[in-house]
Amino acid sequence: MSSDVTSASPGPLSFEVARRDDPTPPEQIASVLADPGFGSTFTDHMVVATWTPENGWHDARVRPYGPFSLDPAAAVLHYAQEIFEGMKAYRHADGSIWTFRPEVNAARFARSARRLALPEMSEGDFIESLRQLVSVDQQWVPAGDEGEKSLYLRPFMFASEAFLGVRPARRITYSVIASPAGAYFTGGLKPVNLWISTDYARAGEGGTGAAKCGGNYASSLAGQLEGIEHGCDQAVFLDSSTHTYIEELGGMNLFFVTKDGKIVTPELTGTILEGVTRRSILELAKELDLEPEERRIPIDEWKSGAASGEIVEIFACGTAAVVTPVGELRWEGGSVDHRGEGHADRYAEAIRSRLLDIQYGRTDDAHGWMTRLV
Structure with a gap:
């Protein structure tokens, strides 16, 4: 170049x-x-x-x-x-x-x-x-x-x-x-239902997936429309080569909290945008007694973990919504929902509150994350 x-x-x-x-x-x-x-x-x-x-x-x-x-x-x-x-x-x-x-x-x-x-x-x-x-x-x-x-x-x-x-x-x-x-959620936190997109990929190896460019968002729209047609709010995109591993939503990163105290997110493989909120959550995790883990996550692990109770919380994150709880996961011929009776989005709410308190100056900025503009 x-x-x-x-x-x-x-x-x-x-x-x-x-x-x-x-x-x-x-x-x-x-x-x-x-x-x-x-x-x-x-x-x-x-x-x-x-x-x-x-x-x-x-x-x-x-x-x-x-x-x-x-x-x-x-x-x-x-x-x-x-x-x-x-x-x-x-x-x-x-x-x-x-x-x-x-x-x-x-x-x-x-x-x-x-x-x-x-x-x-x-x-x-x-x-x-x-x-x-x-x-x-x-x-x-x-x-x-x-x-x-x-x-x-x-x-x-x-x-x-x-x-x-x-x-x-x-x-x-x-x-x-x-x-x-305004606030992304006007009536309080509401879980979003997600559709597994198998016909469309957001990005491929060697492409622009790790860059924040308009083409990546344009390529996600067809999958999002497919999800809406199936009664979902957004689509989950998988890796383009095997259609096996979870990557991200059209504009948000994903996190999974497991029963044994881990908070897991798909690792950055060059096809996933590294969100600022994602990075901040990984740094906050230990303050909430969670062990952060970045790795490749098969979509089947989501399905089985949600069904068995091994996965206790799922949420997406991004600048606009900060943290968004995830509800049902749907795909052609099936669905699974980890939100059983008495479910609480304990960590999603705690992380969201902590980030907002830092951003609005309601708590000490111990990480030095805020920059004064005026």
Whole structure:
């Protein structure tokens, strides 16, 4: 791979700020924050920067939120050269605004960039871009004591050079947009039912499974629709070569708690996205007297373990939902559910509460996971 494709800027970016002339009125923002939903309303501003081989990352600015002007030949529209991240900004009780483990997102963003032959952005520039946007649009960050509300942050980059031809683009656009987000579960934690997808795979060996790129999510949609047709909420994807081992859901990692006190998750084989929440749960496990284990997990182990009681809890995790209990597993011709009479999601609830308490500043950040933005 050409070194000029992956090189970062030689020095830190300097951001120019151009504020919107007609900012959203405070009463309209308050109305949005009262019931923000997810991903449907966006703040007044966005971050934009450009990369070229000659200048590296440059022309960084905060500008009013609005459409990009793309040439019909823009490489992203034809060759899907793009990546993104997802994270949140949390308002603490004293009014300060923080984000959770942004250095981990920055490192994953760089890994995704390398896999998609895109230029890397330094950790410092990545975090500063978040700080710049949140500082300008801080009035859009909800109060943290109002039902787990936050400001969702979406950094992304894409090939904006106009050309037809299969090669890495020589002009890249980076951006950050933000959207107020409500609690994922409005009526309390609800278990999701899952469908085993055997006709579709999310990713294959040597592919882009470990990168956070749109193509992986697009490839998961057919399996998700198949699951919905069978009365399930999402699909479980298996390895593409043997259709034997559990990988992940369309956008969440999986965990299994066993009767003998282990918390097990599929190991990273290059086809699974390493979630920030997943990594944090593995680090928290011992505080809950659980022994963390990463290994390949056959789907038959899920079926038999749920039926026998060897598996006592199953949950999925991700930035949006934090932790989601799993209920019934269905497949063509069968199903199994580990949630018998008196079942309690003890560990799922404890892990979820601990993560939220750290994120919203309700407990000591003993791990040093929070970074102040404003």
